[in-house]
Amino acid sequence: MARFYYYEEDGTSMTAPHDSHRAVEAAQLEKIGVFYANLPQMAQVDALASQRGYSSRDCIKLSEETPDLETKLAIFFEEHLHDDEEIRYITSGEGYFDVRDLNDEWIRCHVSAGDMLILPLGIFHRFTLTDALTIGATRLFKDEPKWVAIPRTTDSNPTSTSREEYLNTISSF
Ligand code: KMT
Ligand code: NI
Numbered sequence: 001m002a003r004f005y006y007y008e009e010d011g012t013s014m015t016a017p018h019d020s021h022r023a024v025e026a027a028q029l030e031k032i033g034v035f036y037a038n039l040p041q042m043a044q045v046d047a048l049a050s051q052r053g054y055s056s057r058d059c060i061k062l063s064e065e066t067p068d069l070e071t072k073l074a075i076f077f078e079e080h081l082h083d084d085e086e087i088r089y090i091t092s093g094e095g096y097f098d099v100r101d102l103n104d105e106w107i108r109c110h111v112s113a114g115d116m117l118i119l120p121l122g123i124f125h126r127f128t129l130t131d132a133l134t135i136g137a138t139r140l141f142k143d144e145p146k147w148v149a150i151p152r153t154t155d156s157n158p159t160s161t162s163r164e165e166y167l168n169t170i171s172s173f
Contacts, residue, residue: 001038002115004029007098007106014077014128015096017110024107032101033120033170040114045089045138048116054087054140063093063134076127080149083162084142086119092136093129100124102170122166124152 008020029036039045049057062069079100088097094112099119101107110130111117119125129135139145150160 002036002112002117003110004036005108005110007108014073015131015133017130018108024101028101029107029109031170032099032107033123033166034099034109035116035118036109037116038114039089039116045116045140049140053142055142056145057138057140059091059136059138061136062129069133073128075149078149079124079126079152081122081124081152081160081162081166082119082146082149083160084121084146086125087140088117089138089140090115090117090135091138093134094132095135095137096128096130098126098128120166120169122162122164122169 004024004026006020006022006024007018010016010018012018026036037044037048039048049055062072066072088111090111090113092113094110097109097111097117097119098106099109100123109117150162
């Protein structure tokens with residue numbers, strides 16, 4: 001089961017919990033367009049995938065055995081957005097997805113095996129492992145994955161309209 005809370009900048013490493021003990025409710029996640037479900041059975045994942053048209057998937061594994069793990073983690077932890085949803089089903093281990101709320105505060109999503117997390121296109125986010133340093137996840141996507149990470153620093157980049165699209169979507173909730 002995932003746990004959601006406001007991230008506290010306490011000077012510890014990115015893989016530490018950074019737990020402010022301010023819990024975030026499911027309704028708050030819904031408001032920013034983040035979908036979460038605990039799906040213990042792969043059949044539930046398949047059902048959701050077919051409902052939403054996620055016809056493709058692949059697997060990613062990260063651990064201390066991963067070549068250049070530090071470099072990879074540094075990239076995942078840079079605040080960015082994508083031009084499509086980021087759909088992750090955790091199959092082993094655990095990790096943290098940090099997403100920005102409407103006040104630009106970080107909400108930390110602690111996910112582990114059985115958790116499905118879908119981040120909407122255009123939301124600013126980042127990822128890191130926990131101190132356990134291991135995760136396995138299925139990445140689902142519609143057709144061609146749009147996994148280019150557009151960094152926060154190019155917020156006004158005219159080649160991506162995803163941010164605008166996202167803000168329009170959530171303001172109508
Ligand atoms: C991403 O896009 O941030 C990732 O794929 C991270 C690993 S998935 C658990
Ligand atoms: Ni991403």
